[in-house]
Amino acid sequence: MAKLDKNFKKDYLVEFSIDGAHSFHIKNKKPSRWILAHILHGSNKIYISIVLVTTIIAAMLSSALMIVVGEAINSFILENDTSLLFYVILILSLGISAPLMRIGNFMLREILAQRLERDARKEFYINLLGKSQSFHDQQKIGDLMARTTNDVRMLNYLVSPALSLIIESFTSLIIPLIFILMFYPSQLVLVPSIFIFTFLIALRSYIKKIGPVTEKMRANFGEMNIILNESISGISLIKSTVQEAQEKHKYLMKIKAYRDAFVEQGRIQAKYIPILLLALMNTISLTHSIILFSHGSITVGQIIGYLGLLSQFRFPIFISFFVFSIIKLAGAGAKRLLEIMNKKTEIDENLEGKSKDITGNIKFENVSFCYPKSKNKILQNISFEIRSGETLALVGTTGSGKTTLTKLITRLYDVTNGKILIDGLDVRNYALKSLRSQVSYIEQDVFLFSNHIIDNISFGKKSSFEEVIKVAKLAQAHEFISSLPNGYQSEIGERGIQLSGGERQRIALARAFLVDPRILILDDSTSAIDSKTEDEIQKAINNIQKNRTTIIITHRLSQIRWADLIIVLKRGKIIAQGTHEYLIENSPEYRKIFIKKFDLDEEKLKTRGRI
Template identity: 75%
Template sequence: MSKLKKDYINNQSVEFSIEVDLFAIARNKGPSRWILAHILHGSNKIYISIVFITTIIAAILSSSIMIVVGETINSFIMGNNESLIFYSIIILILGICTPLIRICNFMLREVLAQRIERDTRKEFYLNLLGKSQSFHDQQKIGDLMARTTNDVRMLNYLVSPALSLIIESFTSLIVPIIFIFAFYQTQLVLIPMFFIVSFLIALRDYTKKIGPATEKMRMSFGEMNIVLNESLSGIILIKSTVQEALEKHKYLSTIKKYRNAYIEQGRIQAKYIPILLLAIMNTLGLAHSIILFLQGNFNVGQIIGYLGLLSQFRFSTFISFFVFSIIKLAGVSAKRLLETMDKKTEIDENLEGITKDIIGNVRFENVTFNYPGYNNTILHNISFEIKSGQTLAIVGTTGSGKTTLTKLISRLYDVSDGKILIDNIDIRKYTLKSLRSQISHIEQDIFLFSNKIIDNISFGQASSLEDIINVAKFAQAHEFISSLAEGYQSEIGERGVQLSGGERQRIAIARAFLTNPRVLILDD
């Protein structure tokens, strides 16, 4: 077994691995290392390298234009037509090359962003599929949906535009300083250097303040989705009990919390000091260059070029609060995604376990069970045996643990004490895939996918139409399916809402029969 595979198994954040998790190790090192692992994964390194290089080149060309514009003005004032034509051609070339490079940069960063979003979405989805039943019992679907959609999307925005813009932002601070050193008097660098130091201090203070506000906003968004999801899922109950007004109040309450969190973030952004610092720098820079001009140490073209270089700081100043807001949002989103993915599972899929076909002899030996995280015992010291081919009916009052008992057989939960054996082998010694693929479970609350009848019956087992019709007949579903306009190709709506309860149950039974299970569990 490969080291990567072993690391994935030892991580124990999932009970069932569909494929090797390439980012399991990075997740353990925190959000920043995890994001970096995605950015540098595979050929992404090539994309980010080109984005980095083209961003720097674009910043250099933009600053170069300012120098050339200054020289062009000097040539115009002095009436030097040859130099004027030469510098005009240079400006034209730079003016064409700069946007072309930016277009290339934009295209590559978008490709990189989409690749990272795709990989992150896949990683999160596979992680959710692999989580244990006890994990899903404790989750709120609305919050999971918010994480799956919006939080993953924020990692896209982190790369495009945030990552590219932050590279360009800092390049736009450094390159003009270098150009001022290279082409103008050294003293002219003092004012922009003071601005950069003040800018970085203010930016650090801004990021500290914006972080908590951003996290609060993301949490409020998750709460809003939870209420929305529960309202839509329970719409029948809401209407039958005339509770629309109550649900409206609950949803409006979460909307207000989200609005207030957004306003709080806006207040912090409104107090962004570097914009004021930029105005002060430009004013002082103009005054300084005019003084040098009056002293005869500076010409008009140099003033224009110098002020043009100072104008390059404008991009960094105005874009930084937007970019760092995205970075904080992405950081919070990454933290929320890792918070979900890194939750440990109590069930081990036992990849090196037994994979043989089972006969179907089931035995409970002194089984005791309580749900993970809860102390109250649901099942206590249960023992019985069912031979292959036998049928056993388990009866009891509501809440006595009948459904829980059936879920223990396929290891949706693990026993707290005692053991369950199939064919005299502890079920924990089988691989999860081998065990569950040979057990069919028809639950009280039948779940059907928003798909065609034929796809619902064949779910989990690729089969011919003839086999599907045979099991449908055996489950007494063929007659009503045939009466539908499109027969087995009929769409049944979300969760099978277009079918009656009995029809949904018969389709579920047909689906169970198609897998030819060694153990069939009917929970009614």
């Protein structure tokens, strides 16, 4: 399956990729360069050039309009009535063509923005599909979701409105200056230039101040949600322990902090100096132009045109302060996306690994394990052996290392010390694909796709309807599936039917029957409320154990009791192993379970254990 994309070097070996799909991220590339690569990709370049050109033309049209208005007034003063119609037509065409130009411009920039969102999401998605399972095990779905939705969306906003508004602001600062130079005495450019210079400085300091406050508000709001959510979830606890006052106080502190941040934000916004600068510039440039007028260097119409040109500065002044926060957010978003995409996935494929059919003998030799970059030993000196077709039951409390132990077998993680042998061969000497295709894993919370039941069962292997029914029967799922209104065509999920944990487990078992792996790892944490369901789950598990090596993590005493080998784990160590009969006699911990649960005395238990 693992195809090698041309763009990837060897250390970018991934488990999945799409031929012809563009991937722009290159190791350690900066977010800005990555975004740029996206923006400039393919036909986008043409769009960008058009956007740039039309932005400039639109700004030029607006500026020209101001100058023409001034000239029109001049000619009226000179009582030139023949020119009236000429100016009316000219002003109308200039006045309308600028907005029309903008419509086209906006559409194109939207295409760019939406494309960026679409393509970045696609790249991110493909990249995640290509990551190894051990990578995915370490990710929180909520976190990945936040990246795929919000961070990607930020990139869209980055292009539209943020970047395009910056371009627009920039042109509506520069073009009027150029027009002033072209049409009016060049010294008139002085005041606006000083203004632009001071404006940029003031803006910079404003952004620096407002950023942290906005961030604080966002963080406070998040905490408000967390606190409220938690106290509503725990409402019966709060009530039964009479802690309402305390919870109210907790929330009050948070909303007060939010209020303070809100007021602080208001203070900073109130101090937005560019507004003052703009007003001062207007007054001073008016003064300047009047002085020139008194010297006879310009006309009244030109003063009006000049003031009109300067009125275009209003736009950048009022939009810049929110634009920059978007840019910052988008930058942070891109960084988060790249952070995930550039993570190396920890598959260490043995290129000379063997592909061969296994029979299912498993042997752990002195295996120890700690997670990468951690010194904390999750498993210590684990040794045991089970033969093909046998069942191993792993028992222990949460955190004792049961699940981790099973993950070492398919090399979702590699052992730190010792080795694991399957049919006498170290798992690291197998071709990964060959190894994994013969070992199935049914996890604790069985995942089913929001799809038809039949598609879920045949997910791993296309099969006929008859085959699906056959395996569903083996997994004791046929009965409850048939009783659903749409039978095997029933849709699972939010919009479809909700299945209980036991039912989901049996569908997963059916899926496993279909693929028929040599080794099955079953993390079984379901509980049946009634005995009939329990009967069915038991039958299904009994069936799947036949003719294959099964490792079962379970709380079911009935499954533990009959396993060929029971391993009792505690803090990563084996504290007892053997058959039920052996453990009843030799392990006090194991014996205690039965004594307590069934009110037996030790003698009686020992005789029963030998049955």
